[in-house]
Amino acid sequence: MKRTRFYEAHRRAGAKFIEFFGWEMPLEYSGIVSEHLAVRERAGLFDVSHMGEIIISGPDALAFIQYLTPNDVSRLSPGQAQYNALTTPQGTFIDDLLVYCLDFNKYLLVVNAANTQKDYNWILDHKGSFDVIIDNASDRTSQLALQGPKAFEILQPLTDISLDELRPFWWQRGKVAGLDCLVSRTGYTGEDGFEIYTEAPDPVIIWDAIMEEGKPYGLLPAGLGARDNLRLEAKMMLYGNDIDETTTVLEADLKWIVKFNKGDFIGREALLKQQEEGLQRKIVGFELIDKGIARRHYPVYYRGKKVSEVTSGSYSPFLKKSIGLAYLPIEATEINTELEIGIREKKAKAKVVATPFYRRSK
Amino acid sequence: MYPQNFYYTRDHEWVRVEGDVAIVGITDYAQKQLGDIVYIELPALGTHLEVHQSIGSIESVKAVSDVFSPVSGEVIEVNEELNNSPEVINQDPYDKGWIIKIRMKNKEDLNQLMTASEYEKYVESLEV
Numbered sequence: 216m217k218r219t220r221f222y223e224a225h226r227r228a229g230a231k232f233i234e235f236f237g238w239e240m241p242l243e244y245s246g247i248v249s250e251h252l253a254v255r256e257r258a259g260l261f262d263v264s265h266m267g268e269i270i271i272s273g274p275d276a277l278a279f280i281q282y283l284t285p286n287d288v289s290r291l292s293p294g295q296a297q298y299n300a301l302t303t304p305q306g307t308f309i310d311d312l313l314v315y316c317l318d319f320n321k322y323l324l325v326v327n328a329a330n331t332q333k334d335y336n337w338i339l340d341h342k343g344s345f346d347v348i349i350d351n352a353s354d355r356t357s358q359l360a361l362q363g364p365k366a367f368e369i370l371q372p373l374t375d376i377s378l379d380e381l382r383p384f385w386w387q388r389g390k391v392a393g394l395d396c397l398v399s400r401t402g403y404t405g406e407d408g409f410e411i412y413t414e415a416p417d418p419v420i421i422w423d424a425i426m427e428e429g430k431p432y433g434l435l436p437a438g439l440g441a442r443d444n445l446r447l448e449a450k451m452m453l454y455g456n457d458i459d460e461t462t463t464v465l466e467a468d469l470k471w472i473v474k475f476n477k478g479d480f481i482g483r484e485a486l487l488k489q490q491e492e493g494l495q496r497k498i499v500g501f502e503l504i505d506k507g508i509a510r511r512h513y514p515v516y517y518r519g520k521k522v523s524e525v526t527s528g529s530y531s532p533f534l535k536k537s538i539g540l541a542y543l544p545i546e547a548t549e550i551n552t553e554l555e556i557g558i559r560e561k562k563a564k565a566k567v568v569a570t571p572f573y574r575r576s577k
Numbered sequence: 578m579y580p581q582n583f584y585y586t587r588d589h590e591w592v593r594v595e596g597d598v599a600i601v602g603i604t605d606y607a608q609k610q611l612g613d614i615v616y617i618e619l620p621a622l623g624t625h626l627e628v629h630q631s632i633g634s635i636e637s638v639k640a641v642s643d644v645f646s647p648v649s650g651e652v653i654e655v656n657e658e659l660n661n662s663p664e665v666i667n668q669d670p671y672d673k674g675w676i677i678k679i680r681m682k683n684k685e686d687l688n689q690l691m692t693a694s695e696y697e698k699y700v701e702s703l704e705v
Contacts, residue, residue: 242639243612247613248613248615249613440612440638440639506616506618507616507618507636508615508641510641529638530615532613559634559641
């Protein structure tokens, strides 16, 4: 199994590990709920070095990424990042990702750990006559995510980057704990926070410095368990659960990343057709009215009939409710629509609710 | 770590005996494996249980787990406090985190259970 450069730091911090697509990653340290609440109320530090980093550069870099993705990458200036996807000709997801504009002819794609090799191959397979260099930088890149309302105060003393000038979805290069990093104001928790990328061979010094600086603020190391629940409360998609090669970008309620006017891209025709014909189904959020926890793959019933399965579901530690996501026939997607979730031998009442389940106050 | 006068099962329940009543909970090992417990489903009073029959389920943030009856008998009390504060099982699994009380039909059921030292060895064997 692969380990990140922070593995020993996690052991020292008492992590319980799980296997995550070939990676041995921290599931939790002090407990999923306490880590979750730390991120919502103070701050949490995540090792997300398993994420993949693919750099595309060359004269055709912009045109190539425009062709691979539905969002409009031409709107990015160096210093900006954008949520986007790699799409199939059917308009479904090869992956979802962040695109960082490093320069007008150089872009960094940050992709899901489970998909890094698949994405890399997909990108290579579609290179055609585009004049680009494709560099899989995943193995040499480490990534930490510092998330929560205190993230700013914890990180600022450790970096020469002026963080108050770093707006959401912008990045800058600078030193963190003395090491060269790229820092972006991004995350996967619904909180303010930063993602820190470095190619330094021994980045543990950054982990240690942040943990030390964060102590008076109540910073906790946080694992994939908390990360999954945090992103679910914020209704951020998890590849493999909520989106995959069978779900289109429109069905995933991500129309805002589809820019039909930008020119051709893989999947454009299918998505345009789907938009014109109208969606048959769409992902929605629900909460349980009855007791229980709706977990992934549990059946979802509408008017007594099974219509789909839960794609992500959990107990929300912050809202103290059981929440989840599912694709529903379009007639069942109105807020307050009554549903039932099959929880083992019982059917528990649920209702469609507005999402995100959690939105931070600005 | 494992109370000496309790009985234990391979599914990580414990039993404390008071006369013909068995008080049942889950062990510290079990609560640690489950992590933060957020719901518990308890049986109705008067339910007749056989050995190894499910008495309910425990939901933690990351998993759901059945609890099995270590003995046969009738449910005479359930720990109502767990409905509002299931985390008590995480905090105090051997005392305040008890789950149900069963009036035993056959005290010989206890002979099939493990002692504290046997259970300790059993847990060690799982952790290798």
